[in-house]
Amino acid sequence: MLDRYRDHLPVSLRQLFYVLLSDGVLAKSERDYKRMCEYVGMARRSGRIAWDVIRDDTQIAVQAPPSFADQQDFWTAVARAADDYRVDRQAGQPVRLELWCETAGMVPQLVRIGEEFGISCFSGGGFDGLAGKHDAATRAAAGGLKTCILHLGDYDPSGEHLFSSLAEDVVAFAAAAGAAVEFERVAVTAEQVVTYRLPTAPPKATDRRSFSGTTTTQAEALPPDILAALVRTAIEAHRDPVIHQQALAREETDRLSIHDRLSHLEDAGRRPPE
Structure with a gap:
């Protein structure tokens, strides 16, 4: 599976599980999920699976301020920054x-797709992220154009209500700031569940919210290549x-x-002082 989706790595353990589920290798049970996690852990420890192909979504990284070995190291970093220059x-x-x-x-995979077009990616989980919703409206007002938010979420009662809650609040906040925002559901839809034969489960009996479907599907059930194409x-x-x-x-x-100007600066730095 990792070879099959090598252009979309790293993947999460849940994405790996859903692909193996679709392939008939595993059953949709907590026992098989935990068993898969144990095998993947052993494979990573032994070197059979590279560490960087599985994404750890629970790790919080705090980077130290940038530092350099010497001036040449700094100018090398500047040259690399010039290589990454974007409008x-x-x-x-x-x-x-x-x-x-x-x-x-799913954010890292979406970032890889969006960066080609200069599009930022955000995680909109939860119903109470008012600050994030307000920030989205503020960005829309600052952009000076209509904003369209492409959304991916689970096909279940929670996912549908999350989508409608996000859209309602962000559109209202944006309108108050004189901006226009619209939401577009990219995945998961009822049609995609049928088209791609995604694994399903019945809605939770304790969740009595309205829902357009009769079965549920997680967004991570979409194979990485299909998700990228959508x-x-x-x-x-x-x-x-x-x-x-x-x-x-x-x-x-x-x-x-920029590289031309940097080369002149570097040449000037090599000249002996007058």
Whole structure:
């Protein structure tokens, strides 16, 4: 499976579980999930599975301030930064896009897709993240364009209510700031469950909220390649390809100019003092 989805690594343990479930290797049970986690853990410890192909969504990373071995190390870092120079790839497009997903573990994969188009990705889990909703409205007001939020979430009562709650609050906050925001459901939909034969489960008996379906499906049940294709299709439906290519061309021109100026600075630094 890791070879099959090597272009979409790293994956989470839940994504791995759902793919193996679809392949008929495992049963949809807590016992099989825990057993898979144990085997993956042993495989990582023994070196049979590389550490960087499985994403640990519980780890919190705090980076130290940047430091350099010497001045040459600093200028090497500056050159690398010049290589990464980018313009606002959403400038000039008809709408500004954001990617939102219910599951925080899916963010790294979505970031990889969105960065090609200059699109930020956020996790919108939970019903009480008012600060995050207000921040989204503030970004929409600052952008000066209509904002479209492409959303991915579970197909279950919680996922549907989360989507409607997010949309209602963000749209209201944005309207109060004089901005326009719309939400678009990218996944998971009832049609996708049937089309891709995704594993399902009955709704929880304790959850009595209204729900459009009769069975539930987790967003991570979508295979990584299908998920990437769905997101890319949704993005490209809102992009003008000519404007996008013009942004990429401007980036390359600017990048060459920056490197040229850096080379002059480096040459000047090598000259003996007068």
